[in-house]
Amino acid sequence: MNKLLDTFSDIKVSTNPEDLICYSFDASGIEASPSAIVWPNNTEDVVKIMKYTHDNSIPVVPRGAGTGTTAGAVPLKGAIILSFEKMKKILDIDPENLNVLCEPGVINGKLQRELEWKGLFYPPDPASMNFCTIGGNVAENAGGPRAIKYGVTRDYVMEIEAVLPNGELIKTGVKTAKGVVGYDLARLFVGSEGTLAVFTKIRLKILPLPEEVITLLAIFQNLESAGDAVSRIISSKIIPRTLEFMDREAILAVENFKPVGLPEDAEAILLIEMDGHPAAIKKEAEKTLEICEHLGADIKMAEDEYARNNLWASRRAVSPALYHIKPAKISEDIVVPRNRITEMLKRLRKLSEESRIKIVNFGHAGDGNIHVNIMVDKNIKDEYEKGLMLVKEVFSHTLSLGGTISGEHGIGLTKAPYIEMELSKTESNIMRAIKKVFDPKNILNPGKIFPDNCTGQQKP
Amino acid sequence: MNKLLDTFSDIKVSTNPEDLICYSFDASGIEASPSAIVWPNNTEDVVKIMKYTHDNSIPVVPRGAGTGTTAGAVPLKGAIILSFEKMKKILDIDPENLNVLCEPGVINGKLQRELEWKGLFYPPDPASMNFCTIGGNVAENAGGPRAIKYGVTRDYVMEIEAVLPNGELIKTGVKTAKGVVGYDLARLFVGSEGTLAVFTKIRLKILPLPEEVITLLAIFQNLESAGDAVSRIISSKIIPRTLEFMDREAILAVENFKPVGLPEDAEAILLIEMDGHPAAIKKEAEKTLEICEHLGADIKMAEDEYARNNLWASRRAVSPALYHIKPAKISEDIVVPRNRITEMLKRLRKLSEESRIKIVNFGHAGDGNIHVNIMVDKNIKDEYEKGLMLVKEVFSHTLSLGGTISGEHGIGLTKAPYIEMELSKTESNIMRAIKKVFDPKNILNPGKIFPDNCTGQQKP
Numbered sequence: 006m007n008k009l010l011d012t013f014s015d016i017k018v019s020t021n022p023e024d025l026i027c028y029s030f031d032a033s034g035i036e037a038s039p040s041a042i043v044w045p046n047n048t049e050d051v052v053k054i055m056k057y058t059h060d061n062s063i064p065v066v067p068r069g070a071g072t073g074t075t076a077g078a079v080p081l082k083g084a085i086i087l088s089f090e091k092m093k094k095i096l097d098i099d100p101e102n103l104n105v106l107c108e109p110g111v112i113n114g115k116l117q118r119e120l121e122w123k124g125l126f127y128p129p130d131p132a133s134m135n136f137c138t139i140g141g142n143v144a145e146n147a148g149g150p151r152a153i154k155y156g157v158t159r160d161y162v163m164e165i166e167a168v169l170p171n172g173e174l175i176k177t178g179v180k181t182a183k184g185v186v187g188y189d190l191a192r193l194f195v196g197s198e199g200t201l202a203v204f205t206k207i208r209l210k211i212l213p214l215p216e217e218v219i220t221l222l223a224i225f226q227n228l229e230s231a232g233d234a235v236s237r238i239i240s241s242k243i244i245p246r247t248l249e250f251m252d253r254e255a256i257l258a259v260e261n262f263k264p265v266g267l268p269e270d271a272e273a274i275l276l277i278e279m280d281g282h283p284a285a286i287k288k289e290a291e292k293t294l295e296i297c298e299h300l301g302a303d304i305k306m307a308e309d310e311y312a313r314n315n316l317w318a319s320r321r322a323v324s325p326a327l328y329h330i331k332p333a334k335i336s337e338d339i340v341v342p343r344n345r346i347t348e349m350l351k352r353l354r355k356l357s358e359e360s361r362i363k364i365v366n367f368g369h370a371g372d373g374n375i376h377v378n379i380m381v382d383k384n385i386k387d388e389y390e391k392g393l394m395l396v397k398e399v400f401s402h403t404l405s406l407g408g409t410i411s412g413e414h415g416i417g418l419t420k421a422p423y424i425e426m427e428l429s430k431t432e433s434n435i436m437r438a439i440k441k442v443f444d445p446k447n448i449l450n451p452g453k454i455f456p457d458n459c460t461g462q463q464k465p
Numbered sequence: 466m467n468k469l470l471d472t473f474s475d476i477k478v479s480t481n482p483e484d485l486i487c488y489s490f491d492a493s494g495i496e497a498s499p500s501a502i503v504w505p506n507n508t509e510d511v512v513k514i515m516k517y518t519h520d521n522s523i524p525v526v527p528r529g530a531g532t533g534t535t536a537g538a539v540p541l542k543g544a545i546i547l548s549f550e551k552m553k554k555i556l557d558i559d560p561e562n563l564n565v566l567c568e569p570g571v572i573n574g575k576l577q578r579e580l581e582w583k584g585l586f587y588p589p590d591p592a593s594m595n596f597c598t599i600g601g602n603v604a605e606n607a608g609g610p611r612a613i614k615y616g617v618t619r620d621y622v623m624e625i626e627a628v629l630p631n632g633e634l635i636k637t638g639v640k641t642a643k644g645v646v647g648y649d650l651a652r653l654f655v656g657s658e659g660t661l662a663v664f665t666k667i668r669l670k671i672l673p674l675p676e677e678v679i680t681l682l683a684i685f686q687n688l689e690s691a692g693d694a695v696s697r698i699i700s701s702k703i704i705p706r707t708l709e710f711m712d713r714e715a716i717l718a719v720e721n722f723k724p725v726g727l728p729e730d731a732e733a734i735l736l737i738e739m740d741g742h743p744a745a746i747k748k749e750a751e752k753t754l755e756i757c758e759h760l761g762a763d764i765k766m767a768e769d770e771y772a773r774n775n776l777w778a779s780r781r782a783v784s785p786a787l788y789h790i791k792p793a794k795i796s797e798d799i800v801v802p803r804n805r806i807t808e809m810l811k812r813l814r815k816l817s818e819e820s821r822i823k824i825v826n827f828g829h830a831g832d833g834n835i836h837v838n839i840m841v842d843k844n845i846k847d848e849y850e851k852g853l854m855l856v857k858e859v860f861s862h863t864l865s866l867g868g869t870i871s872g873e874h875g876i877g878l879t880k881a882p883y884i885e886m887e888l889s890k891t892e893s894n895i896m897r898a899i900k901k902v903f904d905p906k907n908i909l910n911p912g913k914i915f916p917d918n919c920t921g922q923q924k925p
Contacts, residue, residue: 101696101804102833124702146645157643159652160620173891181800182832183617183872185606185656186880186887187914188896192619192652196645213702236561242584242673285742340641344561372642373562412643420646427646431633435902436648442898454647 012057017044017091028086031071031078032133033419034333034383039066039080044091048166048174048205054087055203056172064448065170067199069110069141072133074336075417077145077198081452087203089140095119096206103211104163104180109140109204113147126214128155131413132324140204146196148413150247153371154280157413159195161210167194167202170444180208193439198415199450201443215280218246219290222316223275223302224268228252228354230300231273232347235370237296238277239343243289248371249276252350255323255367262326265319268303275302275370276320323367333383335392336376337399341408343373352402353377360395362388374412400426421456472517477504477551488546491531491538492593493879494793494843499526499540504551508626508634508665514547515663516632524908525630527659529570529601532593534796535877537605537658541912547663549600555579556666563671564623564640569600569664573607586674588615591873592784600664606656608873610707613831614740617873619655621670627654627662630904640668653899658875659910661903675740678706679750682776683735683762684728688712688814690760691733692807695830697756698737699803703749708831709736712810715783715827722786725779728763735762735830736780783827793843795852796836797859801868803833812862813837820855822848834872860886876914884916 064084089110130149178191381392524544549570590609638651841852
């Protein structure tokens, strides 16, 4: 890689062992050492680097903040890491045309704050929003609690400037609200997990900031009632901006780790938020309250920032609480049609009882998107293997209920062994052929999404 | 084609000359005779037909209602027409999961009415909604006036069952609100103009029906003020559900054809509609009124169905009025960033003055989507050729303002000669390679989108 260092005198390149270690893993916990890290400053740098790596058949892995949970940014095959830490400018906020142009390294939360300050709003809010980058969000089609009302990253991407694996620069999508000129390459790039092209600029649609927010916390004595509440709220023509869920195990984990005062006999909680015009959301909140109370829930309501933060405290504490119990747990993000949530949660409980492995569930009930946490230790071989068997069963139940094995985490490396449980051979062959159109040398994030040459949850 | 007739004893096939004539053109006015028309009854029939046409290398053109304006459904190369008139069932309306499963031949307007009756809402509303089909809407990524607030067809497609050119059946996308498993083939199909796969079932996202609607008609004495009003409304954090525009020529055409009482000195009108909670839209309407009045507009407001229909009368009369003047006009659907509308309209006026060809403009100002009508007669060679020269200039101005040459009509045959004004060689090569992945024999709607073997606006 010394040649690489020499080639790009104006681009920061490192092969220091400490850098190689820092960039060898992401939030999946899987590790593989890159052969170098390169930090481009601008589009031209990315073009230069990609031309060089193409000519020399060197694999490349684009990386945002490494917050992905399916090992999308883990460099296989001695790839070099293309890190976007220096390309983090918000290039243009356009309130008249309601869009924003970003470099891929912009932090989602930073963008949110800049926009809110101007009365504008970028809805996708993944849990890692204070760290994760817009480039990574687009690559993974990131979601978040607000997806139930506002959709996912895909719904906000207008235009992408990207560099192909051979170093060619393309601009796809449009600056305008509409456009149908040829196939939708911009949308094909969304969720492509860094396997088709490297993004260098992204234009996102934005919205006016909603006027007001009301937050409700509903505590249920049984699971069915919580599931019923989700269906009934939506059937009542209310689309909350979040409809978050935690099961009994998640509540206990939080109360043990950082007590927020949830009753010990609670079986499930829903955290429900409405946004919009004050009169409109007041009416929605009243109706929601009525539905939940009718189902036996105990309700708390918050209309200001301070009270809201208190209600969110439990939901925000779940992830840290679970890492506290098992730092190396298996975490999945299945989705079922929202009226099948209760059924899915019952099946998860049964699987847990049968296998004697604790399963903790929380997530975005409004979307049917459940974060299923299988509480095994990846570092204990026996336990881990039992966990993996359970993953397969979880996926199989999910699919039988009309669901999907990934709502917002993507496939990466960890779910690649399971992708053909969901996709037919024909579909996956078409996807592979599309990959080949963009990357015939298979040098852009190789080994991801498709099960060839990857070892799934195992360390590669 | 007699063999075709024999092969499918249970599927209606016709080679009657009168049928061949009826299916030889669409709303583009371009004609080419098919060699037969086939009416499948269900998915299995489509699979059978596609296997047969693939084995015998017979080109196939899927067709909804033939309302497309870019000749997408016109059969080139003696293709057979696959007509979806018998596959028009709404298979399932699911209010709990907020989606609807349709066969491709379902009429958009019929779906709208069925849903509204249940308090549900499918926003995309192309002008031809009372005739056009959901299958065609997905193939063209149809828009409509409500796109400014609610987006286009793409934003509502969840899952597509489709038959590939070789007869293989695939199911792509998900039943759930979220899903990131492999590349987004469902979205790649949206706007692919019947060139990648034939749709047999489509699952669409739906919404609760908005509670109330307020309609405003604003009449402006000058073009700039109307353009400014569009920008200021959006900058004031108001997203109307429609923000429609008509220029002076369009107003005159309507008043001559079917007078609705618009003042003769009006330079432009905006038709603005808000929907949602009564208190919320009342406030939005007041603010909009203030903005328009401040810019010198004369305003009419409607809060009930009858008054609303009166305000819409002028906008609805534009298309028939223009066909009355020149039945064979050239009609384009460019888009510019919404704050460039005034500039674009000024350039269009200048082009019209210089060429001495009348250009009439109306459309979806809120999206920057202008329907540019070049009032020439396609049947008079000289006039038509001058019109075509003008099309090229219109596109070139559109692109220089950061726009796109098609907002909702697609490329089809009529815009194919211009597609490379917008797409780079690299982009169009990738799209062609993707076409090849799906259709290596080039038998599904051949000659569309990509400029090879097509003669654009000329009769093929």
